[in-house]
Amino acid sequence: MRIEYHRTLIADAIRNQGFHDALARVIRRGETTVADIGAGTGLIGLMAAKLGAREVLMYEAAEVAGVAAAAIKANRAKACHLMPCHSTEMEDPPRVDVVVSETLGNYALEENIVATLADAHLRHLKDGGVMIPSRIRQFVVPVISERIHRELIVWDEVGFGIDLSDARKMSLNNVYVRRFAACDLLDGGAAAKEWDSVTLGSDAKSNRKGEVSWTLDSARTVYGFAYWWDAELIEGVRLSTAPHAPPTHWEQLYFPLEVPMTAASGERILVTLRSKSSEEAGTHLAWTAVHFDGDGASKARQAMSLDKGWIP
Template identity: 80%
Template sequence: MRIEYHRTLIADHVRNRAFHDAMAAVIKRGETVVSDIGAGTGLIGLMAAKLGAREVFLYEAAEVAGVAAAVLKANRAKACQLIPCHSTEMDDPPRADVVVSETLGNYALEENIIDTLADARKRHLKDGGVIIPARIRQFVAPVISDRFWTELTVWDGVGFDIDLAVARTMSLNNVYVRSFTAGDLLAGGSSAKEWDAVTLGSDTRSARKGEASWTLDAAATVYGFAYWWEAELSPGVTLSTAPDAPRTHWEQLFFPLLTPMSVAAGESVLASLRSRSSEEAGTHLGWTAVHFDRQGASKARQAMDLDKGWIP
């Protein structure tokens, strides 16, 4: 059991407060029924009970369900009922006024939140009920600092007249969890653009694709792209993994290029990102970069794929 992972969740006060405040806005004391999907150690479900929920159903399929059971008992949480299975496996589930699910990753969709909440809306949620989070927006920005790209290309400097270019290419066909500063990003991060948005519960497309482009005011070298997300939990309550947002246990992702692109002023660069996620196959990511000249003609194109970064 990865109890240390759950410790990082419990220590994330920004995350905890955001989910607490989102539930506080919709729970009516003594009336509201809540379903907590992916309950982990039971923290969010317990918060719902403390906020006055009449009943709380906690769904958890992993081993940590045993910890949740003990935690609920220790807290004398009579309103809480632990259901040790995945919510999608539950036959004829009880209906809830609020479905809450903190099944978000550094890549927002890596824990299959789209499929989970599409099923929840259909089978777990009462008519007119509320889903938390409601929406996810995904952002991308060009990385103009070489510090992460240099870290990934150490294969070039091993010496001894040994060529490790194959391993270098595999390294660059991977996605990395990193923390960016404003100086790492084009225009200090203000260049970030939304490439995808998901309305949870009603959007059923677990395969996502989007793009963004930038025309540069000054010459810069692009080493890859930074990724982050923003979740609207409820009206007025958001949670973000952006570099300038309050720090959480999540970080940003780095999508590197195979070769840096030297982009002159007036030229542009385009990033196309794609993903597909499923419980059976996990998450697959791909990204493409295109460098255009001032007239809009393509100067260079690179296509990266996470699958190429793994040894078969």
Template identity: 75%
Template sequence: MRIEYHRTLIADRVRNQALHDALRRVITPGATTVADIGAGTGLIGLMAAKLGAREVILYEAAEVVAVAEETIRANGATVCEVIPCHSAEMEDPPRVDVVVSETLGNYALEENIIDTLADARLRHLKDGGVIIPARVHQFVVPVISDGFYRELMVWDGVGFDLDLSAARTLSLNNVYVRSFAADDLLDGGKAAKEWDTVTLGSDANSAREGEVSWTLAAPHRIYGFAYWWQAELVPGVTLSTAPDAPRTHWEQLYFPLETPMVLEASESVLVTLSSRSSEEAGTHLAWSAVHFDRDGASKARQSLDLDKGWIP
């Protein structure tokens, strides 16, 4: 049992407070029914109970469900019922007023939240009910600091007159959890652009793709791209993994380039990101970048893919 992972969630006060604030806005004491999908140790379900929910159903398929059951008993939360399965496996589930599911990762969609909440909207939620989170916005920005890239180029400096370029290629076709400072990013991170938005519950497409571009005001060397997300839980309550947002247990992601792109002023770079996620196959990510000159002609293109980052 990965209780250490759950400890990091419990310790994330920013996350917990945002979820509590969102639930408080939608729960009418003594009336509202709630389903907590992916309940973990039961924290969010217990929050809903403490806020006055009439009934709380907690769905959890992993072995931590035993901890949730014991925690519910220890807190005397008689309005809570723990169901040891994934919500999608539940036959003829009871309909509720609010579905909440904090199944977000460093890559927002890696825990299949799209499929989970699309099913929840169809089978678990009452007409006119509320899904938390409501939307996820995904952002990307060029990385202009070389430190993250140099870390991955260690293969070229091992010495002994050895060529480890095959291993280097695998390293660069991977995505890395990192924390970025403003100086690492184009325009201090203010140049970040949204490449994808998911309306959870309504959008059932777990294959995502988007592209954005930047025209540079000054010369820069681009070493890859930083990624983060912002989740709108309910109107007025958000969670963000941006570098300048209140710190959470989540971090940003680094999408490297195979070779840094050297852009002059008025030249541009276009990045395309795509992902597909499923319970069976996990999450697959791919990204490409195109360097355009001042006249819009393509000068260089690179395409990377997480599938190329695994040892065959």
């Protein structure tokens, strides 16, 4: 077990405060029961206990469950009960008033939160209970700075008469964790558009697809696309990985283009994003970009996929 990963979570004060604020709004001292799904080191479940939850069931299947067990003991948290399994594996689970799960990644759905919370809504949550988070919105915007593109095409500069173009193509069919500044993004990031929205619990579709486009008001070169998400924990309490939001341990993602698209004023750039997530197969991402001229005719099309980025 790598405890260092969990240290980065614990060090994220924005994340921690967000979940604490959401729990504080829904827990009735001495009454509310809570299921913490993907409990990790136990922080969020222990928060619920400190806020007065009558009972907290902490589901954690990984080795870190041992750390959570020690934390429960050290904090004398008699209300907390460790369930060393995945919540989907629990037969006839006790129903609770609140289900909370911090199973979010840089790509929001990479830890299979959609299917996990659909099962939790069906089998763990009481009628009228509260799901935290309740909704995830996913955003994308063109990247107009060549900063990251230059980093990824270093294969062209190796010299010595050596052709590494196949490796270059693989690099550009990957997704990268990066932080963006406003100057990297179309309209400073204000042009970001929502391509997908998930209502957690009621939405059971782990395969997602969305399409958005931008008509440019001046000539631009688009090198790829920046991605971030916004999670509504409960009404009035949100977490965001947007560049303009308070920084967290999560960052934005970069979806490259193999060949930058230079578009004139009045021309349009369209991107389609697709993802497939499952416990068994992990997360597969694909993105297709199309450049249209001012009359709506397609000038260029590129289809990228993480599957093309793996070494065969």
